[in-house]
Amino acid sequence: xxxxxxxxxxxxxxxxxxxxxxxxxxxxxxxxxxxxxxxxxxxxxxxxxxxxxxxxxxxxxxxxxxxxxxxxxxxxxxxxxxxxxxxxxxxxxxxxxxxxxxxxxxxxxxxxxxxxxxxxxxxxxxxxxxxxxxxxxxxxxxxxxxxxxxxxxxxxxxxxxxxxxxxxxxxxxxxxxxxxxxxxxxxxxxxxxxxxxxxxxxxxxxxxxxxxxxxxxxxxxxxxxxxxxxxxxxxxxxxxxxxxxxxxxxxxxxxxxxxxxxxxxxxxxxxxxxxxxxxxxxxxxxxxxxxxxxxxxxxxxxxxxxxxxxxxxxx
Amino acid sequence: xxxxxxxxxxxxxxxxxxxxxxxxxxxxxxxxxxxxxxxxxxxxxxxxxxxxxxxxxxxxxxxxxxxxxxxxxxxxxxxxxxxxxxxxxxxxxxxxxxxxxxxxxxxxxxxxxxxxxxxxxxxxxxxxxxxxxxxxxxxxxxxxxxxxxxxxxxxxxxxxxxxxxxxxxxxxxxxxxxxxxxxxxxxxxxxxxxxxxxxxxxxxxxxxxxxxxxxxxxxxxxxxxxxxxxxxxxxxxxxxxxxxxxxxxxxxxxxxxxxxxxxxxxxxxxxxxxxxxxxxxxxxxxxxxxxxxxxxxxxxxxxxxxxxxxxxxxxxxxxxxxxxxxxxxxxxxxxxxxxxxxxxxxxxxxxxxxxxxxxxxxxxxxxxxxxxxxxxxxxxxxxxxxxxxxxxxxxxxxxxxxx
Numbered sequence: 001x002x003x004x005x006x007x008x009x010x011x012x013x014x015x016x017x018x019x020x021x022x023x024x025x026x027x028x029x030x031x032x033x034x035x036x037x038x039x040x041x042x043x044x045x046x047x048x049x050x051x052x053x054x055x056x057x058x059x060x061x062x063x064x065x066x067x068x069x070x071x072x073x074x075x076x077x078x079x080x081x082x083x084x085x086x087x088x089x090x091x092x093x094x095x096x097x098x099x100x101x102x103x104x105x106x107x108x109x110x111x112x113x114x115x116x117x118x119x120x121x122x123x124x125x126x127x128x129x130x131x132x133x134x135x136x137x138x139x140x141x142x143x144x145x146x147x148x149x150x151x152x153x154x155x156x157x158x159x160x161x162x163x164x165x166x167x168x169x170x171x172x173x174x175x176x177x178x179x180x181x182x183x184x185x186x187x188x189x190x191x192x193x194x195x196x197x198x199x200x201x202x203x204x205x206x207x208x209x210x211x212x213x214x215x216x217x218x219x220x221x222x223x224x225x226x227x228x229x230x231x232x233x234x235x236x237x238x239x240x241x242x243x244x245x246x247x248x249x250x251x252x253x254x255x256x257x258x259x260x261x262x263x264x265x266x267x268x269x270x271x272x273x274x275x276x277x278x279x280x281x282x283x284x285x286x287x288x289x290x291x292x293x294x295x296x297x298x299x300x301x302x303x304x305x306x307x308x309x310x311x312x313x314x315x
Numbered sequence: 316x317x318x319x320x321x322x323x324x325x326x327x328x329x330x331x332x333x334x335x336x337x338x339x340x341x342x343x344x345x346x347x348x349x350x351x352x353x354x355x356x357x358x359x360x361x362x363x364x365x366x367x368x369x370x371x372x373x374x375x376x377x378x379x380x381x382x383x384x385x386x387x388x389x390x391x392x393x394x395x396x397x398x399x400x401x402x403x404x405x406x407x408x409x410x411x412x413x414x415x416x417x418x419x420x421x422x423x424x425x426x427x428x429x430x431x432x433x434x435x436x437x438x439x440x441x442x443x444x445x446x447x448x449x450x451x452x453x454x455x456x457x458x459x460x461x462x463x464x465x466x467x468x469x470x471x472x473x474x475x476x477x478x479x480x481x482x483x484x485x486x487x488x489x490x491x492x493x494x495x496x497x498x499x500x501x502x503x504x505x506x507x508x509x510x511x512x513x514x515x516x517x518x519x520x521x522x523x524x525x526x527x528x529x530x531x532x533x534x535x536x537x538x539x540x541x542x543x544x545x546x547x548x549x550x551x552x553x554x555x556x557x558x559x560x561x562x563x564x565x566x567x568x569x570x571x572x573x574x575x576x577x578x579x580x581x582x583x584x585x586x587x588x589x590x591x592x593x594x595x596x597x598x599x600x601x602x603x604x605x606x607x608x609x610x611x612x613x614x615x616x617x618x619x620x621x622x623x624x625x626x627x628x629x630x631x632x633x634x635x636x637x638x639x640x641x642x643x644x645x646x647x648x649x650x651x652x653x654x655x656x657x658x659x660x661x662x663x664x665x666x667x668x669x670x671x672x673x674x675x676x677x678x679x680x681x682x683x684x685x686x687x688x689x690x691x692x693x694x695x696x697x698x699x700x701x702x703x704x705x706x707x708x709x710x711x712x713x714x715x716x717x718x
Contacts, residue, residue: 015350015351016350016351017352157544191351192351223665227657228657231654232665235641235662235665237648239647240648243641243644247637250622250626250629251622251623252623252626254618255623255669258668258669258673259669261672268702294674296584297585297586
């Protein structure tokens with residue numbers, strides 16, 4: 001399997017709330033720190049990615065936010081305009097108003113058109129070698145399969161026409177495991193793990209894209225070894241905990257309770273981690289990112305996650 | 316839940332009581348908010364509580380429940396049909412509900428098919444639509460179709476008058492507001508002038524000056540055959556146009572009815588909370604009823620204690636000395652537990668863990684105090700350190716929110 005950073009196009013997906021955008025931003029940051037020219041493309045246009053680099057929201061035109069790190073926000077209408085200009089040389093500049101309306105209509109009526117313009121733009125950037133690596137902050141796991149399968153779906157639906165002639169080269173890029181990969185982000189919790197396992201199956205069966213890695217976010221570390229846990233249990237019993245209270249001059253019960261909570265949380269989560277390991281093809285590497293206690297978002301977090309990712313990737 | 320001292324780990328929820336009022340007074344409760352915050356579970360808990368305490372027939376309409384939650388509701392393996400949660404499930408949890416609890420899962424494809432069957436003017440049109448490749452695509456893959464169908468199904472069930480309360484959990488969307496706009500968007504879509512443009516040439520072979528550029532571009536991009544497929548699809552669909560538009564209007568009215576209320580669910584993490592806040596503002600701006608905000612997975616309040624922090628600091632700083640003093644005490648419990656180095660590691664680890672979680676707990680408390688546009692009902696749900704996998708678990712969660 002090709003090393004993650006040697007790919008040309010990486011889709012990052014995951015259930016809402018698991019840190020998909022954090023991982024996409026951090027991976028891009030890490031790659032750019034390794035000297036690569038990276039484009040991050042945000043597909044669910046919210047302008048969120050820029051916030052992970054402490055920058056104002058981006059648009060369709062890419063912007064270099066950090067050295068070698070470019071960010072753009074997908075806009076299918078702008079993508080169509082660019083496509084028409086580059087590929088068809090159709091003079092639509094003056095008439096973009098009605099065209100946009102018409103486009104919106106067709107795109108709504110014929111699902112797959114919007115998706116193909118998104119995937120098309122991404123594949124175009126890869127084909128033209130404008131960047132070493134294109135990282136996509138892709139739709140949540142429920143919608144990513146539809147997007148990745150769009151070129152194939154269009155191939156089946158549209159028999160002739162320009163869009164049809166365009167899907168072949170896109171499929172070549174998407175199907176090539178040395179160029180394109182998918183990263184699923186999850187947390188060691190019930191729903192995210194179940195969704196990741198289901199996603200792996202659907203990606204294999206319904207798309208031509210290869211799953212390159214699963215990133216497990218917010219992993220809590222093990223507090224105690226077996227013997228240490230016995231010590232901890234004894235410490236929580238009446239005599240020792242009274243002795244401790246006396247020695248430190250305050251009530252240690254909340255502190256001990258917090259540790260108990262941490263141990264239980266870790267234990268619940270580890271059963272889900274086991275389920276994940278069993279449910280995912282062993283050839284797909286699992287990368288673990290620690291739970292961050294200090295900050296939950298912003299460039300500081302992106303940097304920390306980038307560093308952890310780098311370690312997990314063996315750099 | 317198996318904390319060592321449950322009393323400490325369970326702070327009193329604030330704002331409770333009036334949430335009970337919502338369960339008693341409203342006919343529809345829509346749970347919404349960002350992904351991954353426990354929306355589905357909270358909606359299920361609301362339904363369970365209503366059935367337990369208020370009686371009547373209560374329906375939980377859910378979108379994509381976790382397997383174990385589906386198990387808890389006795390829903391596994393069932394589809395679109397409303398199914399009653401057996402009394403046996405309540406009995407085995409030691410509960411006796413006053414009313415009936417029903418549950419249904421939303422199957423987008425099946426719901427669309429049912430809608431077509433209802434609106435189609437004749438069997439032939441119905442079969443042609445159901446077999447149309449574009450229709451299959453729209454009903455199965457079209458993201459916004461989930462949003463629309465969830466609201467449509469809610470309307471359908473409500474208008475049948477079978478239930479006293481319907482608790483609905485909204486589908487995960489790109490934008491939490493999509494489902495609110497879905498009925499209107501569908502109506503706009505069918506009323507669109509462009510729709511008529513698109514249908515005209517295949518009906519009368521008449522292409523006018525206004526539509527010509529559109530066809531030139533569309534033809535080159537999509538190909539004539541595809542365009543013809545689209546047209547055929549819309550000609551078929553047009554026969555159902557009036558029904559759909561009327562229906563979309565009715566769904567819209569139901570959403571803003573006084574009997575409907577919205578329950579925004581979030582956690583106190585920065586990103587989801589911002590999204591929930593925005594959502595609450597939007598609901599107000601649209602004159603929809605924001606009934607409650609439920610904050611899930613909140614860390615226990617004892618983590619914020621200043622005295623406990625001092626104790627933790629001391630355990631860390633003076634671990635050597637403390638380990639020496641504690642070794643004989645622990646050794647008397649069990650001689651294997653008297654190892655000083657081991658005791659020291661445990662003390663440091665315990666203290667570190669407390670201080671780490673304290674930062675998160677403080678951040679959450681701060682986020683909560685900064686929360687703007689708060690409705691009268693604001694419930695805080697403590698962090699559950701185990702998963703909810705049965706009815707008893709849902710009741711436990713419900714009690715935290717409602718009692």
